[in-house]
Amino acid sequence: MGSLMKTVVLLCVTSSVLCTPFINKLQPGQEWPTRSSVKQPYHQLDETENGTISDTVATEVAANEEKAPENNKPKIKEDDVERIDYSGAQVWKVSTKKSNAHRVISQLASEKLIASWGGNHTSIDILVKPKALENVTATLKNKEIAYYVMIEDLQQRIDEENPPLDENELELQDRRGHRMTWKQYHRLEDIHGFLDYLAKTYPSIVSVNSIGKSFEGRDLKVLRISDGKKTNKAVFIDGGIHAREWISPAVVTYFINQFAENFDVESDDIRNIDWYFLPVVNPDGYEYTHKSDRLWRKNRKGYGGCAGADLNRNFGYQWGGKGASRYPCSEIYRGSGPFSEPESKAIAQFFKNTAAEFSAYLTYHSYGQYLLYPWGYDNALPPDHKNLETVGNLMAQAIKKTGGSEYKVGSSSGLLYPAAGGSDDWAKSLNIKYTYTIELSDTGRYGFVLPASYIEPVARENLAGLRVLASQLNKE
Numbered sequence: 153m154g155s156l157m158k159t160v161v162l163l164c165v166t167s168s169v170l171c172t173p174f175i176n177k178l179q180p181g182q183e184w185p186t187r188s189s190v191k192q193p194y195h196q197l198d199e200t201e202n203g204t205i206s207d208t209v210a211t212e213v214a215a216n217e218e219k220a221p222e223n224n225k226p227k228i229k230e231d232d233v234e235r236i237d238y239s240g241a242q243v244w245k246v247s248t249k250k251s252n253a254h255r256v257i258s259q260l261a262s263e264k265l266i267a268s269w270g271g272n273h274t275s276i277d278i279l280v281k282p283k284a285l286e287n288v289t290a291t292l293k294n295k296e297i298a299y300y301v302m303i304e305d306l307q308q309r310i311d312e313e314n315p316p317l318d319e320n321e322l323e324l325q326d327r328r329g330h331r332m333t334w335k336q337y338h339r340l341e342d343i344h345g346f347l348d349y350l351a352k353t354y355p356s357i358v359s360v361n362s363i364g365k366s367f368e369g370r371d372l373k374v375l376r377i378s379d380g381k382k383t384n385k386a387v388f389i390d391g392g393i394h395a396r397e398w399i400s401p402a403v404v405t406y407f408i409n410q411f412a413e414n415f416d417v418e419s420d421d422i423r424n425i426d427w428y429f430l431p432v433v434n435p436d437g438y439e440y441t442h443k444s445d446r447l448w449r450k451n452r453k454g455y456g457g458c459a460g461a462d463l464n465r466n467f468g469y470q471w472g473g474k475g476a477s478r479y480p481c482s483e484i485y486r487g488s489g490p491f492s493e494p495e496s497k498a499i500a501q502f503f504k505n506t507a508a509e510f511s512a513y514l515t516y517h518s519y520g521q522y523l524l525y526p527w528g529y530d531n532a533l534p535p536d537h538k539n540l541e542t543v544g545n546l547m548a549q550a551i552k553k554t555g556g557s558e559y560k561v562g563s564s565s566g567l568l569y570p571a572a573g574g575s576d577d578w579a580k581s582l583n584i585k586y587t588y589t590i591e592l593s594d595t596g597r598y599g600f601v602l603p604a605s606y607i608e609p610v611a612r613e614n615l616a617g618l619r620v621l622a623s624q625l626n627k628e
């Protein structure tokens with residue numbers, strides 16, 4: 153972050169008055185419609201505590217029995233934080249076909265020898281710490297649990313993931329009026345600069361609004377693309393709920409670029425929709441992955457000895473159920489209550505206040521290549537699950553036809569494991585019909601550390617999937 157920008161951001165944190173001139177204003181007549189007398193099908197928040205912790209989640213560490221006090225002092229951290237070095241750490245794919253596998257993995261995780269990167273019904277990917285390699289190898293061999301090494305040296309992959317732009321690209325960058333490319337993973341400043349650039353360049357169709365602030369005071373910028381037709385459907389798309397899933401904001405901004413820059417020549421399916429994009433739900437975590445810990449997942453709100461809640465366990469539908477943790481040190485910490493985190497709360501408030509009636513909610517994550525529909529909180533299906541399955545399959549076919557990647561389609565609890573408090577379940581609880589969590593590439597070769605050269609192919613094939621959904625919405 154440049155020093156001027158840093159000063160501006162810090163000023164914004166200190167005083168909203170000082171900040172006002174820097175906030176991108178909406179064009180006259182472009183006020184986003186807010187809900188007034190329209191009744192919202194808004195569910196009561198489930199306040200009951202449910203202590204069930206999924207025994208399948210290897211990251212669960214029952215270290216903090218007591219709920220840690222919240223540290224409510226938002227402040228953007230300085231850049232001189234220490235960078236975590238993953239030299240010698242490996243990522244393994246471990247078969248879970250043997251009945252004891254989950255128990256063994258949970259045990260290794262509780263001893264802090266490994267961390268889970270996620271899995272499905274046949275395998276789980278684990279990060280093995282360098283000092284634990286011998287121990288974990290011996291344990292798995294002893295228990296006859298099969299595994300293979302996906303990443304030999306994690307730090308090497310991190311170092312190679314995001315190379316600098318070549319000279320041609322740098323020159324183009326100077327001429328374009330924004331710094332965003334899809335050949336590199338960009339910092340938040342570039343992403344937000346790109347959104348503001350589009351609003352300034354295409355004021356008749358593009359507008360940007362901050363729907364709230366992150367814990368550390370960063371804007372949660374939503375970009376809308378709309379030609380204002382009364383008959384338009386509305387779609388909400390977000391990315392970057394989990395900080396380390398860099399491919400997600402990259403793909404969401406690719407969609408934005410495609411629709412905004414080519415709106416005049418876009419298909420009617422695209423032009424008949426009001427598009428709302430929130431490319432970085434978790435800006436504090438995102439910046440933290442760039443500056444300090446490449447593999448950070450949660451937001452950055454302080455909870456005593458451990459930082460961060462898992463925003464995708466913090467949404468207020470069936471909050472606190474299976475696959476979410478009550479312990480702040482856990483990677484899947486649910487937060488101190490439903491919508492306790494400023495980032496998830498801002499989204500809930502936005503949906504509560506907007507007059508837009510969303511027909512679809514898509515949330516992009518990585519990795520695994522899945523198109524998941526509700527429910528996530530338990531092995532249950534919504535009444536329209538067949539419809540969600542059919543459209544999901546059509547999207548998956550379009551993805552495969554365009555780029556060759558195979559995406560599995562199913563309910564999140566069924567295809568993966570139950571995880572309560574996800575944004576998708578909450579969106580579905582608002583009666584948003586086409587609600588999907590999309591787990592982007594890959595299936596584990598690079599995992600979260602997907603090289604930047606994959607951004608364009610992954611985005612292109614997923615744009616094809618999104619077009620299928622747009623076409624479906626236009627038929628209804």
Ligand SMILES: [Zn+2]
Nearest residue numbers: 394397517518
């Ligand atoms: Zn995720």
